[in-house]
Amino acid sequence: MTDNILLQLDVDAQPSTFDGVVAVDAGADQLFRHGGISVENVTGLVHGLMFTRGGDALKHSAIFIGGGDVVAAEAVLHQVQKTFFGPVRVSVLFDANGCNTTAAAAVVTAMEQVDLAASRALVLGGTGPVGRRAAAMLLAKGAAVSLASRQLSRAREACEQIMGDDEEVRSRLKPVADESLEAAMDTAEVVIACGAAGVELLGQNELERMSNLKVAIDLNAVPPAGVAGIGPMDKAVSLPHGVGYGAIAVGGLKMKVHKATIRRLFEANDAVLDVAEVFEIAESLSTA
Numbered sequence: 001m002t003d004n005i006l007l008q009l010d011v012d013a014q015p016s017t018f019d020g021v022v023a024v025d026a027g028a029d030q031l032f033r034h035g036g037i038s039v040e041n042v043t044g045l046v047h048g049l050m051f052t053r054g055g056d057a058l059k060h061s062a063i064f065i066g067g068g069d070v071v072a073a074e075a076v077l078h079q080v081q082k083t084f085f086g087p088v089r090v091s092v093l094f095d096a097n098g099c100n101t102t103a104a105a106a107v108v109t110a111m112e113q114v115d116l117a118a119s120r121a122l123v124l125g126g127t128g129p130v131g132r133r134a135a136a137m138l139l140a141k142g143a144a145v146s147l148a149s150r151q152l153s154r155a156r157e158a159c160e161q162i163m164g165d166d167e168e169v170r171s172r173l174k175p176v177a178d179e180s181l182e183a184a185m186d187t188a189e190v191v192i193a194c195g196a197a198g199v200e201l202l203g204q205n206e207l208e209r210m211s212n213l214k215v216a217i218d219l220n221a222v223p224p225a226g227v228a229g230i231g232p233m234d235k236a237v238s239l240p241h242g243v244g245y246g247a248i249a250v251g252g253l254k255m256k257v258h259k260a261t262i263r264r265l266f267e268a269n270d271a272v273l274d275v276a277e278v279f280e281i282a283e284s285l286s287t288a
Contacts (some may be wrong), residue, residue, distance in 0.1 A: 002060045003029035004266045007049050009037045011067030011076060011096070019066045019095075022255070026262035037065075038072070039079045046083045050090050062265035063092045070096045070129040081272065091271040093261050093278075096129070098254065100275055101261065103133035103194075104282035105254035106217045107141070109245050110190050111286065113215035113236075117142035120212070122176075122188035124148050124202065124226070125195030127158040130219060134192050135173065136162050137279045144172045146184035152177040189214045189242075197222035204228040204240075213242040221247035257282045 006028035008015050015033040023031055034045060049061050063080060067073045073096035080092060095101050110116065121138045125131050126147035135145050139162070147162075149155035155175030163170045176184045185202075189212050195201045197220050207213070207228060216239060220226035230237060230244035237244045260281050261273050271277070 002053075002057050005030045005032065005049070005061045006262070006265070007045065007061070007063045008033045009042060009045065009063060009065050009076060009080075010035045011037050011069050011072040016066055019064060022258050023064060023262055026259035027266065028262065037067070037076055039075050042076050042079050043083050046080055046090075050084070050088055058088075058090060059269040060266055061090045061269070063090055064262070064265075065092065065094045066096050068097050070099055073097075077274075087270075090269050091265040091267075091273070093265055093273040095258065095261070095278070098258075099129035099133055100273075100278040101254050101258045101282075102219060102250075103130050103137055103275075104257050104279045105250050106130075106134055106192050106194075106219060107137040107279065108257075108282045108286045109217055109250050109253060110138075110192065110215050111141070111283075113243060114190055116190070119143045119189045120146075120184075120187050121190040121192070122146045122148060122184050124191065124193040127154045128194055128196075131192075131194035132158055132162060133275050134194060136275050138190070138192075139169050139172060140276065140279065142172075143190065144174075146174050146176045146181075146188070148176045148181050148184065150177060152180075185210055187212055191216040191227065193218045193220065193226035195220060195226050198224060200224050200226060200228060202227045208240040210241055213239065215242050216244045217250060218244065219247050219250065221251075253282070253285070256285055260285060 015035040077094050121143045123131050123135045127149045138145050159175045193201045218227040218230040221232040232246040232248040234246040235249040
C-alpha cells in the first residue's frame with residue numbers, strides 16, 4: 001500500500017508543530033517538514049515530490065503551505081502552482097496561520113443561526129487574512145457584508161482585493177470605519193470579530209443597541225474579549241440581542257475542517273484547496 005506523504009512548507013523559520021500534528025492525525029503517513037520556505041527555494045522541494053511517483057500513486061503525495069506571514073505564504077503558493085505542468089502535479093492545501101479553516105469554521109457556525117442569503121453581516125478586523133476570507137465566504141452565501149477597519153483606506157483596499165471585477169459582489173461589499181461602522185452595527189444580523197488578540201472590538205453598550213443582531217462570533221481567545229460578554233468557550237451564549245460563540249467553541253469545528261482538508265488532498269493529485277474549496281468542505285461537514 002502506498003504511503004500518503006505530506007510535504008509541509010512553512011514560511012516561518014520553524015515549521016508549525018500544530019500543523020504537523022493535525023496532518024498526522026488526519027492520515028499523513030509520512031510528514032516532510034521544511035521551514036524558512038520562500039519563492040526562491042521552494043521549486044526544488046516541489047520537484048522532488050512530484051517527480052518520484054507517477055500514475056495513480058501521485059495522488060498519495062501532497063503539499064501543505066503554512067506559516068505566520070500569510071502574504072509570504074501566498075507568494076509561495078503561486079510559485080508552487082507555477083512549478084506544476086500538465087498532469088505532473090500534486091494537490092495543495094493553503095492554510096497559512098489557519099486563515100482558511102478558521103474563517104470557514106466561523107462562517108459555518110453563523111449559518112447555524114442565520115440564513116446568510118440576503119442577510120447583513122459585519123466583519124470586524126476585516127483587513128486581516130481571516131477577516132478577508134470570512135468576508136469572501138459570507139459573500140459566497142449571498143450576504144451583504146460590511147468590512148471594518150480602523151482606517152477606511154485599508155478597508156477599501158481589502159474590499160477591492162476581494163471583489164476583483166465582480167460587479168455583483170461589489171454591490172454587496174462595503175468598506176466601513178468610524179461613522180459608517182456605527183451605521184453597519186445598527187443593521188448587522190451577523191458579526192464576526194477577527195481582530196488582534198486582546199483587543200475589544202465591540203463593547204457592551206454597542207451590543208445593547210444592535211437590535212438586529214442574531215449571532216456574534218469572537219475569534220479572539222485572549223482577554224479582553226473581542227466582543228464583550230463572549231468567553232472563549234462560549235457556545236450560543238445569550239447576548240443582549242442574539243447569541244455569541246467564542247474562539248475555542250468555534251475551534252472544534254476548525255479542527256474538523258483542517259483534518260478533512262488534509263484527507264481530501266489524497267483523493268486526487270490536482271486539487272488546490274484555498275478559500276472556496278476549504279469553505280465547501282466546511283459546509284459539507286455541517287450538513288453531514
